[in-house]
Amino acid sequence: MTDDDPRARDGGIGPAEWLAMNRTGSFDWDLDTGTIDVDASGLLVFGVPPDRFDGRPTTLVARLDPAERMRLDHVVRTAVTGGHASYSAHFPIPQDDGTPHWTHVLARILRDGDGRAHRIVGAVRDTTAEVSHAAFVQQLEKRREMQTSIVERTTHALSRAVTVDDVTASLTGPGGLARLGADGLALGLVENGSLNVIALSGDSLDVLDGLRTRRLDRGLPLAEAVLSGRPRFVSSFASLGRDFPELAPYLDHLPFRAACYLPLVAQARSLGGMALFYRGRTAFTADERNLALGLAAIVAQSLQRAILFDEERELATGLQETMLPRRIPAISGGEIAVRYHAAWSGRQVGGDWYD
Template sequence: MAGRNRPAIGADERLALNRMGSFDWDLRHRTLELDAAGLAVFDLRAGEYDGDPETLRPRLPPEEGMRLDSTVDRAIRGGRSSYGAYFQVKRRNGLRQWTHVRARILRDDRGVPHRVIGIVRNASTELTEFPEISPDEAGRRRLTTILQGITEALSRAVTVDDVTDVLSDSGGLERFGADGLALGIVDGGSVKLVALSGVSLGRAGDPPGAALEESMPLAEAALTRRARFSTSLPGLGEAPDLPELTEAADDPAVLGPYACGQGFDAAAFLPLVAEARAIGGLALFYRGRTHFTAEDREICLGLAGIVAQSLRRAILFDEEREFATGLQASMLPRDIPSFSGAEIAVRYHAAWSGREVGGDWYDVIALPGGRVGVVVGDVQGHDTHAAAIMGQLRIALRAFAGEGHPPATVLARASRFLVELDTERFATCTYAQLDLSSGVVRAVRAGHLGPIVRHTDGRTGWPHLRGGLPLGLATEFGQEDFPETRLDLVPGETFVLCTDGLVEEPGLDITEGMGELAHAVRTGPGGADPLADHLADGLWQRWATGDDVALLVLHRAPDPGTRQAPRIHQYIHQADPEGLVETRSVLRQALVDWNMPALVDDVQLAAGEMLVNVLLHTEGSAVLTLEVVPGPVRRVRLWVKDRSSAWPRRRWPGEAATSGRGLLMIDAVAARWGVEPRGDGKAVWCEFTPTGRAA
């Protein structure tokens, strides 16, 4: 009975009494909630944490943060449901505290992780449970910890620039236990300085390089492959063999003044040797050091070996990447033809991962009859093989299109060509033919994203394009059917094609990326080139997927007419109920601007009847044109073009009829009207005069 009278202790309080806290990490919104006990584990006060995981970074030593990131990344990418890890936290008094985390990974129905829930606890007391270790064992553990830290830090370094970033930042100095650092790379018979902690030397691949004289300790260690340890650095800096070095006139980075001006007392000049070749030198500078023990020398030489292997791998990678990017560039068209009545801009971003080469491509093709063909596609894979296939497929598709075949035939032949290459790769693409004189677009797609269109009033839309299977697969499965979709691109509208790298982010549905793209197109600048820069740079950096991106922007030149005969165009989509309302507003504003406000009601009435007839009785949308016809008496002409071959006919409805009065109303308000054939469709027109209906 006495136990029943004890005060209740909640679950949170029980965790806190055992120095445990809980956390809730939302992967999609990138927020991490910590309870009060969890904040105490990280030695944080309530007002010092804002829910951003990056706020915890200063509490983690760099090598500990990277090791923890690696553990979490392996668990998430490996499909595991939980993970656990020990790591160290820096408390505000400077001491390090052992900490343990145990977490559960929550995934949605598709297996995509979206949330991590777990506990974090102060594990420092667990160290007292282990027996004391000998000094030799402690030294070996220290050496192992340092080597593991720098190995993990360099494990993600792919390029030479990545290696220099890892070495030269503040975390790099802490991993090495040094106060300063310099890195040189052997280039021919000289050594070039590429990294200096605390001083910017630009990127490693940016010329000019800073060549060190052979008599300088760093260059000497690299070229002779012999390490040198010095505890009299000030005297060394004053000697003639350590002269002042300037990288360039506009970058006064110097190694001699750097070594002496920072108050360093000792240095280790280490050769970087890989595959029996000297590839560079590493200098570690120290303050307050009076000697190097055998253990210190062993650690320095071990670190140099790890850096040498990483640097050698990075140099080889940069060489392969340079070859791959050169191959990719040679496969894409060098020049984009120009066309009267349209602006076309293309952009390509290489991938951030792998060898920065892939199968994405674009092309612009001059076609017979004043037409232009545009295509954006993606060959499966991110390697030189994908780039080689892309080049062959691009040339073949260009040849099929140049022969004058319709879009569906072009893709069918391209699919057969891909199969004949005897490759297991497939490709997706969207191909469109545009008649710049009429604005008619005939588009087909093969397993690819459709186009996005920005209308003259700023609205954007994704036209529905019926699609076929990807190229290659369509032939393999005997389904070489690529249905064409006809669109109308009126003057002033913009047509955008891209590959999925511009709209995809790992862990998010592609529709979210498509929404971001639509917003960027809607709010972006006018003109093809400014809009292409806005999309390619902004969205590619936002998603950071590492995928390559091909982008094509076609902007049809506006057609305002002349000062004496102005003109406007408007596209009304069949699935857009707001189009009629917006069209009425556009017509009113145009007539007011043209100083013909008396015609607003009649023109709006006629336009409404003509557009409703198209939207109700045809299978497509309509293009409206309003223009001033100059002459002795200025007239306003209204055109509504559609794709139906059925002409309107005058009817005499009875009193109870609910339709059939459209042409009667147009006949009543317009001076005259008529119908003209337009290819596979027609254009209904009517004219108005400011003085009233003509006889």
């Protein structure tokens, strides 16, 4: 080591040591193998002992609250599937004593010649000291509490939905829009090459009744989101009218200033789309975009279960109609009594009874 070496002037401390002292680490995530390599400083930030780390991303974020894990997953997934070159995320990691350590991840997505993401490299940093200012923390916590409440209330309401009608009732019934944090909603399902809007909720949205059933094409923003599989966040209805001339005549009758159009996809199956409308909002932060994507995922999962239930019930009803006798035979000198008892949800053995 020479006098010109920076480590000589700093008591033998090199770049790696400086990063560790400042609680900054690095990671290298191989998307092909699903493994992630994190240096000792990075594991320290995540609160994972080096001897307990197995190279899996899920182990790295095991301490995070489930809602935070879902939000972080949406950030990464949106960046990877959306063709982005990088992403950043800010989240708290609970420590052993229960206090949160705020963590910032800044990552770069490496892609091959075809644009496919195969590797993510980045840095992770403990930013607890930077967010300790009371006003900032209170504002951030208030926003996160509101977002968490929206997710929890929507999930709870949809957990009781069995049929597609139940799902629409949960979204459009009393308190439905408030649970979503929106002022208006449109919900459409893909059926035989068409997009059928099965629910409209919100002031003045009835002006869109004429557009409820249309061939699935890119002439309207909701259909465009379904076909592309990508959300569209709109902060100017004027621009929406320019991009979709067929919708322009209706926009003056709507009291909204912003909207997001979200594809509904469950297990790689495109079910339809959902539009959320807002009166007071003119922009969408990264957190608000991720929240909207999370809500779309919840609704899509509920719709998938409901569609399957409706299909099975329709099949069962048809089977019942074909098996039951058309008429009760008449016997001279006697009477015939018939008792039919239909099976009900939850039985493990047996079915309908006909005596």
